Amino acid sequence: MRGGRSLAEALECDVTEWSERTGIRVERWALPATDVPSRIAQAVLTAIREALANVEAHSGAEVVSIAVTIGGSGLRMTVSDHGAGFDPGRAGGRGIARMRAAFTDVGGNLSVNSVPGEGTTVTGAVPKAR
Template sequence: MRGGRSRSLAQALEEHLTEWAERTGTVVEIWALPGEDVPPRAARAVLATLDEALSNVERHSRANIVSVAVTLGGGGLRMTVSDDGVGFSGPAAGRGITAMRAHFADLGGTLTVNGVMGGGTTVTAAAPR
């Protein structure tokens, strides 16, 4: 978050997704954004994971639409990034996947990546409150 008064995670996500959509020409649907303050460490993990997920979409998926939801509730922080791209079969692997998992593991959370050939990819992350 920039110096002075920090932006909320919701504002940072909205700005980042708008810039990315304009740069790539990919439609972004924002399903949900956190309605309350997210601790800085968790906000950094979400933004870093989103960066990597969007980079994977750009490099590999050939998606037309990316949908994003980030929520914070009693059960903790949840993040979903889903695309309608080419998908994949088999286990998700690579440096980017490892980095995304590490961001959420540092929060005590988990991250999964599921692909369906011809049906897109979904990244789902969760961390306790």
Template sequence: MADKSMEERTRELQNLNAKLEAEIRERSLVEQQLLQDKVYLQYLLSGHERDRQLIAYEIHDGIVQGLTAAIMHLEMAPGQIDQERIDTALRILRGSVSEARRVMKGLSPPLLEDIGVIAAIEGMLDEQMPDSCEIDFQHDVQFDRLLPLLECTIYRVVQESVANIMRHSQAKHARIRLDEMGDRLILTVEDDGIGFDPGRVAGSGFGLKGIAERAKLFDVEAKIESSPGAGTRLKIDFPLIRANQDFDKWSVISGNPPGTKGV
């Protein structure tokens, strides 16, 4: 009878231990999920904040500079009618309005959301192709759709690169390439323009800052090669994250979700 009672108590302890272990596992899973949710939220907030900064860069580079130039032309002719300066100021103001419309349209390009990054880049180039520079877009990819943030990042980098080519490079030819290589996406933008010294402008150029900040969203570097008179080459090695790929699986593979180093 005593032996039977001991066996019963042993079974009870074993059952209790099993329940405790199950509860510990369940709590551990809940804690892991909460941590993943926290990191993912920080990742999204980081991306949102960088987007706000990048919009500020675009407004500064295009709209604010144009308005400032127009104000200077008008202020230089007080109390007199200087038709040439007025015409110049009006031309600049009209350009600033067009730039504002471009920025607003670019905040949510419909092709990017509906069809994907390849079609969105092609559509952007069809609309913005300058007369003075031929821009060729080539791609060798197998993906259908990417993680929305990755599609947006690639699109914005190309958009800013095209703007830089049009504003500053004086290039006659430029080429954009997007290549899928295993689990990586290689974006390359190069032109035959006048080039520049990256060491002198990297800290102050809003366009380059914007590109660098977007690359940081995925913990990668925007590598820029240029020198005066030798054109410019931009290369970014992105991780390939498909639209249907689970974020948690990607974060486990990479060690950190993009943009969350040190979290």
């Protein structure tokens, strides 16, 4: 990561600043305890920033939850809120496209699941390199 920060440190800084600016509380369920290659770390940061921008602009949620874990199968990221949600069949904005592209560029995938009136969950995964 740039500036010598780990992914966990960069995430902590980003979400703290975002939460203070927006007044939306962020629950951090898990942050990675190990180093992550910089391309993958950048993909995660891009996706989380986009997801938080969508929460701020569209969801009306008071709380958003974030988890980034690294295990035997690779990296997994989840951003979830209990806000307004949306009809997934009618959504395909630029933010979602940027999140998907960030994960695709590092060999991963990203899904967005939303239920109107219930909230949205963004999940990204990057398999462990073989």
